[in-house]
Amino acid sequence: MESKHLEQFFEYITAQNIEVYNEFSLQHELGIFLRTTLPQYKIQFERNVSYFGISETVKKEIDISIVGDKDRYAVELKYPTNGQYPEQLYSFVKDIKFMEQLKEQGFSKTFSVALVGDRPFYEGRDNSGIYDFFRESRIVRGRIYKPTGQLKNSGFIEIAGEYPISWRLLGDRRYFIVEI
Template sequence: MLDLENLIREFFYHLEKNKSEIEIYNEFSFQHELGIFLREKLNHKGYQIRFEINVRCFGYEPKETYEKKEIDIIVRSKHNKNELYAIELKFANKTNGQHPEKMFSFIKDILFMETVKAQCKEFIENYCVTFVEDDKFYTGRKIDGVYAYFRSGKEISGKIEKPTGDNKFTISLRNSYKIKWEELSDKKKFYIVKV
């Protein structure tokens, strides 16, 4: 079994060390660079990296309109079809704005990974990885509501309501999760949540 969490962490330190050569500027570039890194590390160990694979390929049909359908990155064993790992990614910087909405989307990724793990039995470990270049995601005056999960260490669990907008709805998580920000340079931070 892979130690994928530490490989993902290693990617961020590789990114810091090579920041003059590797630039992350949106979610696609994040997905692309992490995928390249994982392929370089794992291809010779019998693993394949796949991008944007629809969950229908694994027999799951999303029921809610807000549910995601594609998994950002899948790490797949070439030798064991029942050894799959899913990674959902989020990237945010100052140009994104809408902090409470983006924070809620971070939580929706956790729900998606819970659902994939429950519905698609081939997945043995799933991860949500978020990379931010904006300190408003982890600091600020507001520490209630959705902000509490990312700014003050409140455990993410149970029912969570979409914080803004007309289309309010609630999602329910099966398990509990705690966001542990890891610091990079220039107000950049990331977290890895194992689902």
């Protein structure tokens, strides 16, 4: 499994005019595509990390697990459709951390994928705080503080690596793929 398979998926849904309208449809259309493209792998949805003998992670369920005889991969997906930009961006960060943790626990490769339809996710006047990672510098790294709620500016996620965010066009939407 390579990031090129995820790129091919976005090309495929565009070419085939497949409607992806929420996160659930994104997950299932990608799963169907991967089953067709990678028949040698077992494609599973919402698999608990405990199935893989893993316990301490920021999340418990993997959106899509791709399991082969000797290797395994994970994909976390986000397709926010109800605004909440700072919180959703923080969820993107949480997914990246989760994928780091799975990679540290023996996954061959992991991927965080986000598809968005609203411009404030990737550009706007306020490029400070959480927005900086997705709009201005476009590199997710280091300590990233929770932007809203009770834990605002005190709760945080520590990202070990550095992950460039490269927004790509998909009709009137944009997406990124982060490989860990």
